[in-house]
């Protein structure tokens with residue numbers, strides 16, 4: 001186990017957990033971000049503050065590295081990704097392009113790229129009761145504006161770097177990851193964290209605001225399953241994009257009820273139809289995940305939400 005690993009985006013949620021996972025496995029880990037982790041310091045052997053939109057910074061990040069876990073991105077919840085199409089697309093395309101090219105020049109043996117369920121087309125997600133999305137459903141392409149197009153294009157860029165330069169790439173499409181140490185306030189938070197915060201701040205029988213009519217559906221994956229899945233994918237021979245999520249689809253209203261139940265609070269939902277709700281319904285089809293990794297995420301939604309709610313509740317206090 002003498003590999004040197006780079007984890008980008010390690011000031012953020014998933015990559016911070018990824019660093020801990022890889023350190024526990026005994027790897028030497030360099031972490032990179034433009035910011036330090038918000039809630040606890042990194043366990044990485046080395047933490048470098050670098051802006052990966054810059055070519056020189058990407059080259060510095062990969063120096064002496066064997067494998068890259070590229071999780072840095074300009075991203076946030078549905079409010080954020082629908083408001084800043086130009087910034088998100090430009091920042092991420094710059095970062096991803098420089099990271100892939102730097103990895104090629106450094107002769108990196110394996111490169112992980114974090115894609116998203118936002119690559120799937122709108123026309124496959126216009127009802128809240130559809131079958132799970134299979135990997136091939138991403139085409140013909142009609143992804144989420146900005147963020148989804150940028151993810152889909154970088155998936156192709158990974159494929160081209162494999163075809164033309166033999167850079168080994170692994171690509172996961174995450175479906176709604178949640179857990180402790182994730183942003184829960186300030187505009188970049190995602191629905192599970194925002195709902196935990198609202199419920200933590202409320203008293204018994206208070207009203208809480210829910211975006212849309214709450215009947216939009218999603219599946220949610222606990223962070224420990226996410227990092228386990230990323231690591232398993234990196235060890236596998238599967239080089240095509242692969243879903244990484246649970247296939248338990250719940251509505252946002254059901255998610256609110258689960259969080260209220262673990263919080264021991266009775267909550268009234270007030271629906272704000274003027275707020276963005278994203279696609280109407282989305283679930284992961286895990287046939288390929290199960291086939292290629294011989295594993296699927298298995299942490300129960302209520303168990304994961306209990307841990308997440310307790311952590312956010314303590315932060316709010």
Ligand SMILES: NC(=O)c1ccc[n+]([C@@H]2O[C@H](COP(=O)([O-])OP(=O)(O)OC[C@H]3O[C@@H](n4cnc5c(N)ncnc54)[C@H](O)[C@@H]3O)[C@@H](O)[C@H]2O)c1
Nearest residue numbers: 009011012013014033034051052072073114116174176177
């Ligand atoms: N959280 C989810 O549910 C989810 C779902 C789908 C895909 N993803 C993808 O997973 C990855 C990690 O997401 P996350 O939830 O941990 O997000 P996050 O926002 O918590 O972490 C991303 C990190 O990237 C860093 N970053 C942004 N611009 C940078 C730059 N120019 N240089 C260096 N670092 C920069 C940010 O500072 C941040 O700390 C991202 O690629 C994201 O698109 C996440």
